[in-house]
Amino acid sequence: MTQVALEKKEEDGRPADAVVTLPVVPAVKKTRSVLVYLSIAWLVIIIGAAVFAGLLPLAPYNVPIGAPRTPPGFGSLDTILGTDTLGRSLLSRVVYGAQVSLVIGAVAGTVGFVVGSLFGMIGGYFGKRVDAVISLVADAMLAFPPLILLLALASILTPSVQTMLFGLGLLAIPSFIRLSRANTLAWSSREFVRAAKNMGAGDGRILFREIMPNVLAPLASYMPIVIAALIVAEGSLSFLGLGIPPPQPSWGGMINDGKDAIATSPHLVFVPALVIFFTVFALNQVGDHLRTKYDRTLHD
Numbered sequence: 326m327t328q329v330a331l332e333k334k335e336e337d338g339r340p341a342d343a344v345v346t347l348p349v350v351p352a353v354k355k356t357r358s359v360l361v362y363l364s365i366a367w368l369v370i371i372i373g374a375a376v377f378a379g380l381l382p383l384a385p386y387n388v389p390i391g392a393p394r395t396p397p398g399f400g401s402l403d404t405i406l407g408t409d410t411l412g413r414s415l416l417s418r419v420v421y422g423a424q425v426s427l428v429i430g431a432v433a434g435t436v437g438f439v440v441g442s443l444f445g446m447i448g449g450y451f452g453k454r455v456d457a458v459i460s461l462v463a464d465a466m467l468a469f470p471p472l473i474l475l476l477a478l479a480s481i482l483t484p485s486v487q488t489m490l491f492g493l494g495l496l497a498i499p500s501f502i503r504l505s506r507a508n509t510l511a512w513s514s515r516e517f518v519r520a521a522k523n524m525g526a527g528d529g530r531i532l533f534r535e536i537m538p539n540v541l542a543p544l545a546s547y548m549p550i551v552i553a554a555l556i557v558a559e560g561s562l563s564f565l566g567l568g569i570p571p572p573q574p575s576w577g578g579m580i581n582d583g584k585d586a587i588a589t590s591p592h593l594v595f596v597p598a599l600v601i602f603f604t605v606f607a608l609n610q611v612g613d614h615l616r617t618k619y620d621r622t623l624h625d
Contacts, residue, residue, distance in 0.1 A: 358610075358614075361611065361614045364610035365611060368608070371604055374420045374423060375421075378421055381420065383414065385417065386413060386414070386417045389413055390403050391408050393411060394407070394408065394586060394589070395408040396590070396592055402416065404416075407592045409583065415579075418574040418597075419596065421574050422576045423600075425574070426556050426577075426604075429486065429489050433493035434552040434555055436498075437500070438497070438548060438551070440501075441497065441500065441504075442541070444459050444502050445459070445502040445507075446536065451528075459506070460506065472561065474496065479492070484568060486569060501544060504544055504547060508540045518535055521535050543619055546618070548612070549612035549615065550608065550612035553609050556576075556605060557601070557605060559577060560577030560580070562577065564580050
């Protein structure tokens with residue numbers, strides 16, 4: 326408790342001193358969920374394993390190391406997660422599959438972020454016909470079933486990393502257009518933007534120097550969530566046999582390879598499925614944490 330002494334002037338010929346006691350309000354402590362720390366730790370592990378896969382003491386992902394469908398065990402590092410239907414190390418295939426799934430999700434998400442944010446800012450700032458055309462295109466892309474679009478692209482183009490990046494990047498663009506447009510509309514009505522217009526600043530300077538720095542932070546906080554959705558989409562395509570062609574492993578392709586033996590060797594499906602689950606769950610946890618921290622609309 327703190328005391329603030331307020332000396333009053335003489336009233337009615339008598340001096341009066343008043344002491345007002347004010348409570349001290351402690352600062353609000355922002356607590357972080359344990360899940361956020363565990364999610365960050367998992368992402369660090371899986372990303373680090375994917376980046377340094379060539380330096381890890383793992384068997385090649387396309388070379389058999391033992392009997393097919395060996396269950397998980399502690400005999401060696403390569404067999405700690407068991408072997409697949411051809412006797413290849415599941416741990417090695419999970420690690421090298423992370424390179425495909427994470428790179429495709431991150432690159433496609435970045436493409437969607439850059440392109441979608443740019444068009445969303447243009448539509449939200451200029452409005453009228455420009456905004457109507459961009460919004461119409463975004464709504465049309467969002468209305469089209471994503472899986473049907475990916476299947477159509479995979480049937481027309483040769484299945485490859487480039488095809489996956491093109492299709493998934495195309496899916497990520499309309500979501501960022503909507504988010505960028507909404508944030509740009511909110512920031513365009515702020516006082517500092519109107520002041521810049523009154524001072525004679527051009528549209529390019531206002532858009533990229535005044536509005537964009539305030540729009541990028543909340544948009545970037547959605548990136549982990551979008552990447553998580555793209556990883557699931559890539560896994561779905563690979564599970565249907567329209568993803569990365571073998572022998573290059575991917576998490577969805579590993580599930581597809583083991584689905585016929587799920588009754589006798591469930592680890593062939595559950596190992597890559599759990600890796601996808603933990604990665605997507607971690608990305609969503611980190612994304613929600615970043616949104617809470619950087620998205621001002623959640624605080625206003």
